[in-house]
Amino acid sequence: xxxxxxxxxxxxxxxxxxxxxxxxxxxxxxxxxxxxxxxxxxxxxxxxxxxxxxxxxxxxxxxxxxxxxxxxxxxxxxxxxxxxxxxxxxxxxxxxxxxxxxxxxxxxxxxxxxxxxxxxxxxxxxxxxxxxxxxxxxxxxxxxxxxxxxxxxxxxxxxxxxxxxxxxxxxxxxxxxxxxxxxxxxxxxxxxxxxxxxxxxxxxxxxxxxxxxxxxxxxxxxxxxxxxxxxxxxxxxxxxxxxxxxxxxxxxxxxxxx
Amino acid sequence: xxxxxxxxxxxxxxxxxxxxxxxxxxxxxxxxxxxxxxxxxxxxxxxxxxxxxxxxxxxxxxxxxxxxxxxxxxxxxxxxxxxxxxxxxxxxxxxxxxxxxxxxxxxxxxxxxxxxxxxxxxxxxxxxxxxxxxxxxxxxxxxxxxxxxxxxxxxxxxxxxxxxxxxxxxxxxxxxxxxxxxxxxxxxxxxxxxxxxxxxxxxxxxxxxxxxxxxxxxxxxxxxxxxxxxxxxxxxxxxxxxxxxxxxxxxxxxxxxxxxxxxxxxxxxxxxxxxxxxxxxxxxxxxxxxxxxxxxxxxxxxxxxxxxxxxxxxxxxxxxxxxxxxxxxxxxxxxxxxxxxxxxxxxxxxxxxxxxxxxxxxxxxxxxxxxxxxxxxxxxxxxxxxxxxxxxxxxxxxxxxxxxxxxxxxxx
Ligand code: SF4
Numbered sequence: 001x002x003x004x005x006x007x008x009x010x011x012x013x014x015x016x017x018x019x020x021x022x023x024x025x026x027x028x029x030x031x032x033x034x035x036x037x038x039x040x041x042x043x044x045x046x047x048x049x050x051x052x053x054x055x056x057x058x059x060x061x062x063x064x065x066x067x068x069x070x071x072x073x074x075x076x077x078x079x080x081x082x083x084x085x086x087x088x089x090x091x092x093x094x095x096x097x098x099x100x101x102x103x104x105x106x107x108x109x110x111x112x113x114x115x116x117x118x119x120x121x122x123x124x125x126x127x128x129x130x131x132x133x134x135x136x137x138x139x140x141x142x143x144x145x146x147x148x149x150x151x152x153x154x155x156x157x158x159x160x161x162x163x164x165x166x167x168x169x170x171x172x173x174x175x176x177x178x179x180x181x182x183x184x185x186x187x188x189x190x191x192x193x194x195x196x197x198x199x200x201x202x203x204x205x206x207x208x209x210x211x212x213x214x215x216x217x218x219x220x221x222x223x224x225x226x227x228x229x230x231x232x233x234x235x236x237x238x239x240x241x242x243x244x245x246x247x248x249x250x251x252x253x254x255x256x257x258x
Numbered sequence: 259x260x261x262x263x264x265x266x267x268x269x270x271x272x273x274x275x276x277x278x279x280x281x282x283x284x285x286x287x288x289x290x291x292x293x294x295x296x297x298x299x300x301x302x303x304x305x306x307x308x309x310x311x312x313x314x315x316x317x318x319x320x321x322x323x324x325x326x327x328x329x330x331x332x333x334x335x336x337x338x339x340x341x342x343x344x345x346x347x348x349x350x351x352x353x354x355x356x357x358x359x360x361x362x363x364x365x366x367x368x369x370x371x372x373x374x375x376x377x378x379x380x381x382x383x384x385x386x387x388x389x390x391x392x393x394x395x396x397x398x399x400x401x402x403x404x405x406x407x408x409x410x411x412x413x414x415x416x417x418x419x420x421x422x423x424x425x426x427x428x429x430x431x432x433x434x435x436x437x438x439x440x441x442x443x444x445x446x447x448x449x450x451x452x453x454x455x456x457x458x459x460x461x462x463x464x465x466x467x468x469x470x471x472x473x474x475x476x477x478x479x480x481x482x483x484x485x486x487x488x489x490x491x492x493x494x495x496x497x498x499x500x501x502x503x504x505x506x507x508x509x510x511x512x513x514x515x516x517x518x519x520x521x522x523x524x525x526x527x528x529x530x531x532x533x534x535x536x537x538x539x540x541x542x543x544x545x546x547x548x549x550x551x552x553x554x555x556x557x558x559x560x561x562x563x564x565x566x567x568x569x570x571x572x573x574x575x576x577x578x579x580x581x582x583x584x585x586x587x588x589x590x591x592x593x594x595x596x597x598x599x600x601x602x603x604x605x606x607x608x609x610x611x612x613x614x615x616x617x618x619x620x621x622x623x624x625x626x627x628x629x630x631x632x633x634x635x636x637x638x639x640x641x642x643x644x645x646x647x648x649x650x651x652x653x654x655x656x657x658x659x660x661x662x663x664x665x666x667x668x669x670x
Contacts, residue, residue: 091617091618094615094617096611096614096629097615097621097625097626097628097629102628116305119305120307121307121308123363123364124361124362124363132361136363154299155298155299156361156363157296158294158295158297158397159361174294193362194261195358195359195362196362197261197265198261198268198355198358198359199359199362201265201268201269202268202272202359203308203310205270205276206275206276206316207276207311208277208310209312210522210534210535211312211314211519211535211537212312213311213313213537216309216313217310217311217313220306220313221309235311238310246522249524
């Protein structure tokens with residue numbers, strides 16, 4: 001049996017996985033995430049040193065994505081799939097009905113969705129004293145800040161901005177990125193940005209009370225994200241008034257008709 | 259930015275814009291010169307930054323420059339005879355709003371439309387100047403969707419396309435008679451020549467871009483053109499709507515046709531019926547539109563002459579399949595792609611997966627359940643390696659069964 005301590009990064013996993021594969025160690029003989037007291041590294045030291053192995057690009061891409069997942073079972077799953085690709089089924093990744101592959105794809109989908117939502121739902125507030133300097137607090141479901149940062153860097157290249165998340169932070173000064181530790185929401189929540197009021201007005205005016213479809217909204221914009229979306233404070237009252245508004249409109253139109 | 263002044267206008271001019279459905283920002287790949295002052299970019303996929311309780315996505319700052327209008331289109335809240343409050347943004351106000359929303363990551367860009375003031379060309383020119391200012395003075399690289407004003411000249415449209423990612427001229431209603439009745443000042447002939455002009459400019463620009471060096475030329479509307487049709491304001495059948503859409507796709511390379519369920523508006527014209535917007539019909543039309551564009555269906559197959567409206571209880575593919583029982587069951591392991599695409603409950607992606615898997619493995623029923631397709635619908639129409647025990651239902655039973663299933667499944 002081989003025991004593996006907490007995996008710190010994709011590269012860490014990759015190094016171990018390489019030597020396990022090279023030595024043809026079955027996934028059944030490895031215990032991942034074993035944070036036991038005994039140092040069990042002795043076992044893995046018996047292995048031949050890590051060597052590069054050839055793996056499909058598709059797998060590497062998938063593995064790097066899934067590595068961001070917050071579920072630590074991912075390392076074990078990744079190794080099992082890698083092992084099966086190497087020694088059992090070369091085309092395993094095409095077998096979407098296979099339980100391991102299915103799980104891996106679901107995890108990768110969750111990451112893609114989380115990245116997409118972060119690109120959509122980050123809200124910057126302007127720091128008043130320094131105009132064109134913006135700050136945001138965001139709580140992603142997974143560890144995706146590294147993956148999403150290039151998007152913000154590209155889009156807001158000429159602005160100064162900071163994005164804080166509960167596990168990591170990043171700042172951009174129009175030239176370089178600086179990474180930092182866990183952020184704190186208080187700076188962000190205390191800041192007021194007047195433009196938010198205009199955004200609220202827009203949000204409320206663009207809504208059509210005749211087409212109320214709350215479930216649809218919630219499936220695309222899950223409630224757990226609402227707390228950091230300034231516009232969400234209007235949702236309850238918009239829904240409450242919608243029936244009334246819609247009725248008023250129909251009544252009004254009837255009057256004009258007669 | 260003067261917030262007090264803008265507040266009131268924004269309320270009026272966003273409210274006036276909400277009935278235009280054609281606002282989803284889609285992808286656009288405008289070639290850009292490197293520019294260190296630039297703000298924004300576009301991606302191959304637009305992002306929905308928020309959702310309102312009507313379930314619609316907010317991707318763009320959707321506003322009118324003004325809701326004054328000299329035309330009198332009966333379905334429109336901004337028509338000259340409507341008794342609504344009017345307002346007009348200055349170009350600077352539109353620019354400021356766009357930039358300050360964009361910098362806070364509220365939006366992907368701007369969707370700018372307008373009522374017609376003075377003349378079509380005057381209005382088009384005002385819109386043109388706003389987008390020109392955003393692009394050139396303010397280095398704005400986000401997405402811009404610009405409405406083409408009815409009757410505006412081709413020269414102005416041509417210039418607009420050099421700044422906008424997408425252009426749209428709205429057909430609004432499916433038939434000539436409908437337009438005559440509800441939008442008497444609009445000419446369908448001019449509209450179609452506008453669309454044709456846009457199509458040709460896009461083709462030419464793409465060709466230039468391919469053959470000449472990158473960055474040399476601004477691209478013309480790289481996000482393509484789209485149009486919108488209002489559903490339920492007149493008696494027109496779905497067949498007439500879909501025929502029009504299909505000709506839009508074929509003749510004008512339309513990227514999208516948007517369907518907008520006619521929604522009661524304040525101070526509505528007396529010609530219009532007062533009902534809740536037909537949302538399910540709108541949904542079915544989108545599904546049918548999808549079948550036309552990606553599944554190789556023809557309008558006549560989906561809404562034949564003798565049944566000119568879509569079944570509201572069933573998705574159009576299932577409805578079609580029920581009438582073509584002779585084609586089924588289709589063998590999942592041997593049928594070619596075109597046929598697989600016609601199986602109810604199986605979408606484009608699932609077809610791709612099936613094609614991949616069956617190279618190495620003969621699919622069974624339980625495999626299909628794991629592919630994330632609507633197996634409970636699909637199972638009635640397929641053959642897999644193993645046999646399904648339950649006997650096939652007869653036509654009426656199956657129809658009822660699937661209708662009730664579809665009621666439970668969708669978000670309505
Ligand atoms: S021209 Fe446009 S804004 Fe004016 S009434 Fe007709 S649809 Fe409305």
